[in-house]
Amino acid sequence: MFRVFIIILFHLPSFLFSQETYHQDVVPIIKKHCLSCHSDGEIGPMPLTNYIEVSSYANMIKYVTSIKLMPPFKADHYKVNYKNKRAISNAEISVINNWISNGMQEGIPDTISYDPNNKEVIYDEIICMEESFEHYGIYYDQYQAFVLPVLNQEDKYVSHIEVIPGNKEIVRSANLSLAKKGRADKMDEWDPRYGFFAYGSIGFEAEIPNWYSWMPNTKGIELKNNEVSLIPKNSELILHLHYGPYGETQNDSTCVGIIYSSEQGKIQVQNVPFIATEFLADSFNLEAGLKKRFTSSFYIPEDSYIKSITPLAHLLCRSWEVFAVLPDQSTLPLLTIADWDFHWREKYVFNEYLFLPKGTRIVATARYDNTRENPYNPSDPSFLTKKGPHMFDENFLCYFELINSASSPFASIKKPFTVATRRLAELNFNCQKEAEYSVLVHNMTSNSSVVISEKNYAAGQHTIRSSALANTTGRYAISISSDEQLQDIWYFVIK
Numbered sequence: 001m002f003r004v005f006i007i008i009l010f011h012l013p014s015f016l017f018s019q020e021t022y023h024q025d026v027v028p029i030i031k032k033h034c035l036s037c038h039s040d041g042e043i044g045p046m047p048l049t050n051y052i053e054v055s056s057y058a059n060m061i062k063y064v065t066s067i068k069l070m071p072p073f074k075a076d077h078y079k080v081n082y083k084n085k086r087a088i089s090n091a092e093i094s095v096i097n098n099w100i101s102n103g104m105q106e107g108i109p110d111t112i113s114y115d116p117n118n119k120e121v122i123y124d125e126i127i128c129m130e131e132s133f134e135h136y137g138i139y140y141d142q143y144q145a146f147v148l149p150v151l152n153q154e155d156k157y158v159s160h161i162e163v164i165p166g167n168k169e170i171v172r173s174a175n176l177s178l179a180k181k182g183r184a185d186k187m188d189e190w191d192p193r194y195g196f197f198a199y200g201s202i203g204f205e206a207e208i209p210n211w212y213s214w215m216p217n218t219k220g221i222e223l224k225n226n227e228v229s230l231i232p233k234n235s236e237l238i239l240h241l242h243y244g245p246y247g248e249t250q251n252d253s254t255c256v257g258i259i260y261s262s263e264q265g266k267i268q269v270q271n272v273p274f275i276a277t278e279f280l281a282d283s284f285n286l287e288a289g290l291k292k293r294f295t296s297s298f299y300i301p302e303d304s305y306i307k308s309i310t311p312l313a314h315l316l317c318r319s320w321e322v323f324a325v326l327p328d329q330s331t332l333p334l335l336t337i338a339d340w341d342f343h344w345r346e347k348y349v350f351n352e353y354l355f356l357p358k359g360t361r362i363v364a365t366a367r368y369d370n371t372r373e374n375p376y377n378p379s380d381p382s383f384l385t386k387k388g389p390h391m392f393d394e395n396f397l398c399y400f401e402l403i404n405s406a407s408s409p410f411a412s413i414k415k416p417f418t419v420a421t422r423r424l425a426e427l428n429f430n431c432q433k434e435a436e437y438s439v440l441v442h443n444m445t446s447n448s449s450v451v452i453s454e455k456n457y458a459a460g461q462h463t464i465r466s467s468a469l470a471n472t473t474g475r476y477a478i479s480i481s482s483d484e485q486l487q488d489i490w491y492f493v494i495k
Ligand code: HEC
Pocket: 030, 033, 034, 035, 036, 037, 038, 043, 044, 045, 057, 060, 061, 064, 065, 070, 071, 072, 086, 088, 216, 217, 244, 343
């Protein structure tokens, strides 16, 4: 009886005068959804770390949360659950709104101490920009790419990659590609500043483009415990940085931390641009004053898992829609972005790997608006726009991260690239034990496969030269199987 009385006594006032206060109700929401970017020295334009800061921006906070502009996340996460989603709930939005309409009570003071849960990671190698880059500080987004040398004479596998921003106030996103040593030299020479100007892309086809992408609060979601990603021998890391607008000159020297691993017993991930302008039947022309949509599809050649999707386009693009048609003709939504924004390009990582049976067709559509109705259209009057790396160019590009579904393989294929502009002349693979192997080339556009070799292979290295290897522009997979078991699979495109 006594206990019930106490409970009523404590809770009665809050039933009667339920009023949100800053410290009890608003702080947890800001902490959960905003502080990773809106703290001192982070990318958000103002800190939201105390009562004065939050209350002075209250109406703006109300507005940007009600239209779901903040926290920024462009994909529809009601249709598909993403691991990296940033989403504020309607209940949380009402708490903020009620707090504002009730006069922004402060409540019992407390201090926000933001701990980004930054566990110390010991890297095997930290590779840094060799010089510092000067951001002009003229309130413009700036894009610059830098070549970071990785001196690996052998193929290496990586189990952890992290971008360590030098200047967190301006580094807004980063994208890493792997290119053969020397590939970026021309670009580097062309720009007299440190690094080279690169807007929508780095301006050339890297062997492994879009290897890793980073945003201020996506820390540590890239490779899961058991996943590894390949750095082919003699590669250079191309670090493509997006610097946010800033009012004063700033310097940045960003680093990349890497932890190496053996590939034994690990899951290999490959991020492949299966959707690209090169695979369209029509040419990618966006005429002045027109709205157009482009659709492209491809087939999954073996039972696979998909980990993430990264759509990439520029300023004329307005939306993306990606879905899978399973062999039983049912459809599975993968990604919907109704209001595409170039500045918030990111990788959408599924909450769990999605299983896609052999024969699944993946369809991607992007809409473009080259009229004045498009608020992001960089040109007035608009003009014919084609594929290209610059601000006034466009792109239709989408990456799919696939998981190598071969379990404990005893044959492995050498995978020197995911994108090439030349045909594949030979295939190298290694067998751990003698067995009957079949090697197949899958054309992922037409959903057809050709057996290029089926015979007994001794343990050791082997090379196949065949005119049936990937010869023309297209999307391919090469698989090696033994005893009906998939041993290894290599996905790549020839542009
Ligand atoms: C991933 C980083 C990130 C997160 C998380 C984030 N913001 Fe922002 N916010 C930004 C950036 C960057 C800008 C600058 C405008 C832009 O680039 O879109 C911004 C701008 C704003 C603005 C100014 C609006 C404008 O257009 O200038 C407000 C207000 C704001 N954020 C509030 C919030 C609130 C409230 C939350 C949490 C519910 C939040 N933000 C979460 C990065 C973030």
